[in-house]
Amino acid sequence: MGNKRSNNWRVGRLQEIAYVVMGQSPPGSSYNTEGKGVGLINGPTEFTKKHPVVKQWTVEPKKYCENRDVLLCVRGSSTGRINISDSKYCIGRGVAAISARENMGVTDYIYYLIDHKVNNLLNCTTGSTFPNLSSAEIKGFEIKIPSLPEQQKIASILSTWDKAIQLKEKLIQQKKEQKKGLMQKLLTGEKRLPGFEGEWEEVKLGEVIKESKDKTLKHNQYPVLTSSRKGIYLQDKYFSKQVASRNNTGYKIIKEGEFTYRTMSDDGKFVFNRLADVPVGIVSPAYVVFRAVEMEPVFLEEFLNSHQFNRYIRANVQGGTRLSYKYKSLSETIVKIPSKDEQKAIADIILQSNKEIKLLQQELEQLKQQKKGLMQLLLTGKVRVKV
Template sequence: MIPNEWDVLPIEAIANVSSGGTPNRKENEYWGGNVPWVTTSEVQFNKIIGTKQKITQLGLKNSSAKLYPAGTILLAMYGQGKTRGQVAILGIEASTNQACAAIQLNKETCIDYYFYFLQSQYENIRNLSNSGGQKNLSGSLVKSLKVPIPPILEQIEIAKIISTWDQAIDTTKQLITNSKAQQKFLMQNLMTGKKRLQGFNDKWLEYRFNKIFDRIKIKNSINNSNVLTISGKDGLVSQKSYFKKIIASDNLEGYTLLQHGDFAYNKSYSNGYPYGAIKPLEKYAAGIVSSLYICFSLINPSKHNHDFFRHFFEGGYFNKEIYSIAQEGARNHGLLKCELY
């Protein structure tokens, strides 16, 4: 709810809105210069301090591209995926392509306030796009965007508060990134025995996989309908929730029945899992998977720790063994002959 004291006007009432252009790609002398040239792929709710591509002064002169000052707000009018509707602030003087709307605010406004406001209106702005096969924004639509006009001092204070939270979020993200790097380093050392915990000096033993795990071959005789799939990010998840539909066959009797804690191996490549993913069933008490999955469980859970092997598989420390049998073209049948530490 906008306060009664605030005006609400089209953004063109407080800003000059225009767009850039693209120099002729066939003219080599127009490209590779020192003029930054922004495309919508670089407009990502961010401050732009550099660009992937640059044009020359000649390219700028002989095209509809324009040079915009630092502080100009850019709004992506069209682009791939989530690009349309995203905004950025120029931290440098730069030109843009025709897919960017450049919003140069009047001096009596706070740039950061309107940058944050347009961010908050992302979904609404996307919904304003032209109808048709490819939904795009246009210069006229951008100019007509309604924006609130708080008193300038209030704009500044609002922007300061949001900026403080932005900085806190960035700091938290960096802390998480650093923590993940430390965790990865620790795992690499602990899971392979390069670093031993104090008080543990016994020699690590090497066993065949089938001495630690039993292959699960129990078929779905109880008519369980919780069909699972392996997601690299989410583990063993319901097909219905993951794909929004069931893609299994109508007859589920031949599927393998898993209980909570059982492991399943999908040999198919996925991002981060070059030799396939091994995941335990954690989200459900039971479920079923295609017979194409290799399923197994600990023979003696009181002797071998389930979580240790969960991390062992997830960290990729079993990849070397899988690779050796994958090279033989027998990844399915050779898995239980692999070595474990």
């Protein structure tokens, strides 16, 4: 071990530059959500950002991670997720804490290395339905080891890219919040655009939208779509495979510009999506398809997904644990809407705002791809840094 060479880098094991501590869950009675004791990191629910998001605490911690440790999910479907601790926490059974050995490893370098090689690490898991990574598998993971100064320089370069990505993400979030605040005023009439005044008209939605009931007559007549809370996607791309029933004859047909939504919800949230990038597709019969007939479609989409309209939904949903908002309820919902000219003016603002956000998202994706390419060069020794 440690006698191979690759571009003057040693090929060794993770344990040569890092310590590995496997988590141990505290007793069940010690959990709380009131902030008493030590923050508890159990796994995927806390791994939503680069640093863990603590949701539970315990007064009987068993195993700890320290500030700046690399945290790795080691059990279940989220095995391989990583982040970096920003404090001392208790780590549960689903987490391993990895810390750099003094004068041997650099924490940020270890973080980027695991992030880059996570698929290789996942190949070491045991269990098919419930994967696990053991202490021995993590410690014995084969890596390339540059000198300590080179590890520091590589980590510094990649950290700069991370900061650029974080700034772009923050800017996108700010743009979304600005749009949300403006829409709350424009979609309720609290703020009026120049040249528009007078009361908004009260209408039943069924007077300005119309259900589309066309269904497929044969299997795979059109591309299968998935309508998610983030938009409409081709199903084979969204799930990396097609998960629709073997025979999708009788699926709902949706054409470009039409709307769809799922009529059942476990949490009371209903998302209305408008098809924009595909001329025609099909969705499960569990979805409703409709189109705008006397409303500006862009305005309607924003209006239906607004906080204001959600209040109309809450007044009309049916059911107990699973809530239902069928097309009949949608069509009978009474709302106040502006004239079509004012709808169009608001829609123009929506489109401009969406365009700005989309451009920022494209720039963010470019940064992520550039970082990914840089990691491939720097973490393999294909490109060396000057120390």
